[in-house]
Amino acid sequence: MLVIEAVDLRRTYRTTTGVIRRRPLDVEAVRGVSFAVEQGELFGLLGPNGAGKTTTIKMLITLLLPTSGDARVLGMDVVSQARDVRKRIGYVFGGDRGLYERLSARDNLRYFAELYGVSGKAQRTRIDEVLELVGLKGREQERVEGYSRGMRQRLHIARGILHDPEVVFLDEPTIGVDPVGARELRQTIADLIAAGKTVLLTTHYMFEADALCDRIAVIAKGEIVGEGTPAALKAGVAEGRVTEIEVFGVDDGVLSRLRVVDGVRAVTVEERDQKQLLVVQCAADRELTAPLLAQLDGFEVGRVTSREPTLEDAYVALVGAGD
């Protein structure tokens, strides 16, 4: 069964620019996005800042009306059946706002339990359950204003799954959470899937997406530029191997010479302290270390390694292709 369906979704924001003479400015945040998520699937939405991920989620959770296109969640239209959709979905936005600061975690949860119609005896047990699940048990009587960023994020997650929704939308759920906590939260997400829920996740952590997602769509400038399983994305874009070369002081001229070496698909540079790391995507079955090093003759070269492509390589190639 298809749980989430987006068909040619578009969303334009109208804003203004200029202080004195205000001119209207249309921002096309989402430009024709289509995808489908099956029951029990964990679907990842990756993309750079401003790509339109949050906007897409806001349309799916009924907070924003699409400018055009259609979206259905659990078979219900997000525009005409918004209230029915809301009852059966949960969502978590990253960040430390969106909580009642002066209230304790328990009262925050009690409030949302009322809003979602979880009342009476079920409410207490369910609140204890989610507090346990996100690791806030024992601190639930404290006011949220004294919470750390990660604790707030955990509370957001507890709030999102409080009413045991069938579909959960997670927008950067692990942002600001410490490594151990993030690992626990990833386990919580995996448990949701194990319990038969459907999850749509956005994240900027590639290893997280790689570890969790069944399928991923990469979105850039409001359009989907790649979609598939993590393995397929890695194979499809960064087919072959990745050679990483540590160098000192290379310039753009060298880079453009490297880019035209036969068999090279893409070269990116990461600055590291005094040195630079060249990440070279190579075509399959080609040994390019020697010709690459030949181009770097005269520069100080450090460690050279060759490895399997990661999801990050695939992502960089997909997102970079549009520039």
Next chain:
Amino acid sequence: MRRWLTVFFVGGSIAYRGLFNWIRPAMYIPTMLGSPLFQLIFFTKLGQFAQAQSRDFYIVGNSVQVCAMSSVYGMTMAVANERWFGTLGPLLASPANRAAVFLGRGMPVLANGLLVSAFTFVAGTLLLGFRPGLAAVPALALVVVVTVVSCTAFGMLLGSIGLRAKDFFFAANLAYFLMLLFCGVNIPLDELPGWMSAVGRCLPLTHGIAAAREVAAGASLLHVWGLVLTELGIAAAYAAAGLALFRVLEHESRRSAVLDAY
């Protein structure tokens, strides 16, 4: 229905604790008790000095009007703060009945307004010699309840406006002083220019204060029921307008992201 009621009462009271900025004693005592007390004494003494109206005219007028401290400021915060706290998104994403959420916010504000008014009446009795007579107290209490209800309903409309407007404290301040001037609190409506008294008659408080003065002076409820019903009608109109505006804003925010602080 039961669900509607729990959202209304339980949800309303939790949200109030979360959203009402002045709930701590250090803020509550000066704003909700101190400032009404000084307002009462100031206008009563000023009125007695000017010998324009009787002492009780000022005591009743101000003791009823001070409920606006809660109705105007408290109610505006209880709605408008949702946006500035970033909790509006989660609220609007929930399936909760909007009328229950919105109107439920009024309950604690109403209770607080009654407390503020009662406190000021007691202060008037103890400090300024207000003696309505025991027989008048039940009728006076009823009139005050109705008036605080309508004042709270007016606050709901302000709250919705505050959700959209950026500087809602400015609007709340303005509303408080407008009520002081237009609603016959310290100046009888007949003494105001025609347009001002016309505005006053469309605001909450005006009819309630008039009724409260009469029952405090010994008139029976039967004598003032027209004023009381008018006050109730005004209450219903403002609550409906506040809720309608809230609904419109929710729709506008989905359409054009106008409330996008979340």
